[in-house]
Every structure is written in structure tokens, then in C-alpha cells.
Amino acid sequence: GAVVSQHPSWVICKSGTSVKIECRSLDFQATTMFWYRQFPKQSLMLMATSNEGSKATYEQGVEKDKFLINHASLTLSTLTVTSAHPEDSSFYICSASGDRGDASPLHFGNGTRLTVT
Amino acid sequence: GQNIDQPTEMTATEGAIVQINCTYQTSGFNGLFWYQQHAGEAPTFLSYNVLDGLEEKGRFSSFLSRSKGYSYLLLKELQMKDSASYLCAVKNSNYQLIWGAGTKLIIKP
Numbered sequence: 001g002a003v004v005s006q007h008p009s010w011v012i013c014k015s016g017t018s019v020k021i022e023c024r025s026l027d028f029q030a031t032t033m034f035w036y037r038q039f040p041k042q043s044l045m046l047m048a049t050s051n052e053g054s055k056a057t058y059e060q061g062v063e064k065d066k067f068l069i070n071h072a073s074l075t076l077s078t079l080t081v082t083s084a085h086p087e088d089s090s091f092y093i094c095s096a097s098g099d100r101g102d103a104s105p106l107h108f109g110n111g112t113r114l115t116v117t
Numbered sequence: 118g119q120n121i122d123q124p125t126e127m128t129a130t131e132g133a134i135v136q137i138n139c140t141y142q143t144s145g146f147n148g149l150f151w152y153q154q155h156a157g158e159a160p161t162f163l164s165y166n167v168l169d170g171l172e173e174k175g176r177f178s179s180f181l182s183r184s185k186g187y188s189y190l191l192l193k194e195l196q197m198k199d200s201a202s203y204l205c206a207v208k209n210s211n212y213q214l215i216w217g218a219g220t221k222l223i224i225k226p
Contacts, residue, residue, distance in 0.1 A: 108159040110159050
């Protein structure tokens with residue numbers, strides 16, 4: 001089946017530093033990738049949708065200058081949390097879809113647990 | 118607006134059957150998905166319904182009624198490892214995936 005690899009699985013960083021999270025589709029071309037954030041005991045919150053070769057579409061309330069998304073190829077999208085603060089500590093999950101019109105399910109990466117000290 | 122409703126938490130006994138309901142109101146419909154998410158892990162795909170009726174896959178079944186905006190996930194022969202959150206999600210007419218808040222299922226011996 002389709003596999004999405006996300007790296008790193010966990011990261012601890014100091015306040016003010018930047019962290020980059022990678023999301024790769026290993027055996028299919030991901031036209032669209034989604035970035036989610038999930039706080040403890042809460043549901044998934046969509047942060048942004050990225051399409052290969054174009055700018056990401058951010059959800060309301062998500063700062064695009066703080067959460068930089070790059071989708072440079074059909075197999076790789078990155079999320080960079082810039083100038084991280086403790087309130088950015090969360091579980092970040094990427095997912096990928098082969099076609100925005102495809103009714104097939106999203107395939108999720110294993111998530112990245114970010115802790116900002 | 119668009120929303121998906123599912124119970125916050127349910128409790129069931131090992132070996133029993135449990136049904137998790139999901140109702141939705143979205144702008145259009147292009148399929149309904151059920152995902153399982155264990156604590157601290159990413160969601161994993163369970164089932165997909167786009168036509169009315171029941172889809173069975175092993176111990177798990179999912180039902181859809183588009184006219185009622187309603188689905189349920191049926192879990193049989195419950196095992197302790199089934200303790201997890203179950204997320205209902207609907208693709209609307211723009212192929213955006215709208216997520217429910219999830220139902221935390223607690224299995225007791």
C-alpha cells in the first residue's frame with residue numbers, strides 16, 4: 001500500500017530556533033500534501049494544504065510566515081516551524097493524496113512530536 | 118457551516134460489539150472515511166463509503182446513509198487493542214476532508 005514517511009519522529013528544540021519536518025511519499029506521487037497539528041486529547045487540525053509547485057493554502061488562524069511549507073516535488077513536502085515557542089509544542093502529522101479528486105484515503109506519516117523548551 | 122458529529126467517548130467490554138455513530142452536514146459529498154488513531158500515533162485508514170449500504174472488512178464494518186447524512190462504524194469481537202480514538206471524516210464537493218473530533222473508545226476486560 002501507499003506509504004508516507006515523516007521525519008523526524010520527535011524533536012526537542014530551544015525557544016527561538018527553527019525546526020524542519022519532512023514528509024515523503026515513498027511509492028506514489030503526491031499531488032497534494034496536508035499538514036495537521038494535534039494537541040493532546042484533541043482532534044486533528046488542518047494547518048495547510050500544499051500542492052506541488054504552488055504556494056500552500058493556509059487555514060484561518062495559521063501564520064504562514066511562521067509555518068513555512070515547501071512542496072518542491074511530487075514526493076516531498078517540508079514544514080518549517082520558525083522561531084519556535086513553547087506553545088508550538090504539538091504533534092505534527094503530514095498526509096498525502098495522489099489526486100485532489102481521488103476518493104482514495106489519505107495516507108498519513110507517523111507524525112512528529114515537537115517539544116519546544 | 119460544515120460539521121461532523123460523533124460521540125466524545127464510549128466504553129465497551131472485551132468480546133462485545135460496539136457501534137460508533139457519525140452524522141455530517143457538509144457542502145456536497147464525495148465519500149466518508151473512518152480512521153483509527155492510537156494515542157501518540159498517526160491515524161490509520163479503516164474504511165471508506167461512498168454509496169449507501171454496509172461495507173464489511175473483517176471485524177469492522179461501516180455503514181452509510183447519504184440521505185440521512187449518517188454513518189456508523191461497527192466493531193465486533195472487541196479486543197483490548199481496539200482501545201483508540203475513531204475519527205469520521207467526509208470529503209465535500211471541493212474534495213476537502215472535513216474531520217470529526219473523534220470518539221475515544223475504551224475497552225474494559
